[in-house]
Amino acid sequence: MFREVPYTEMSELVKNDRIAQLLGITLEGYGNGWAKTSMVIKEDALNAYDAAHGVALYALSDVAFAVACNSYGQKAVALTVTMHYRRPVGMGRRLFAEAREESRGKTTALYRVRVTDEEGKLVAVVDGLAYISS
Secondary structure, three states: OOOOOOOOOHHHHHHOOHHHHHHOOEEEEEEOOEEEEEEEOOHHHEOOOOOEOHHHHHHHHHHHHHHHHHOOOOOEEEEEEEEEEOOOOOOOOEEEEEEEEEEEOOOEEEEEEEEEOOOOOEEEEEEEEEEEOO
16 A cells, blocks of 8 residues: 655655665755665675675665655656666765756646765756646
């Protein structure tokens, strides 16, 4: 059964996100329309070329996106997400995903997520459109 009530505490949203728990994604901070997450790339998150798998990068950015678009206490879900991978990163690197709201209406909101490494180098950029329910 799907959860019907919106989250008002974003740490609970992340705690209940099974992929976030599996990959060790942590919530660094959030506010209305903004969120920052992080994770350390572990061996089981590597692709065949020993770089962080795109799915791991996507999950990190998706959790930041989810927190940012749900941060107003209204349930919001992704309609579309486009991810642009910019540079590979290896095992042991800490990555950060920072989501920022670009615009918000009554039923949709647009977000930009920047994924960076410990040195601030751009790893990926994500654009996400969310549907805001009730």
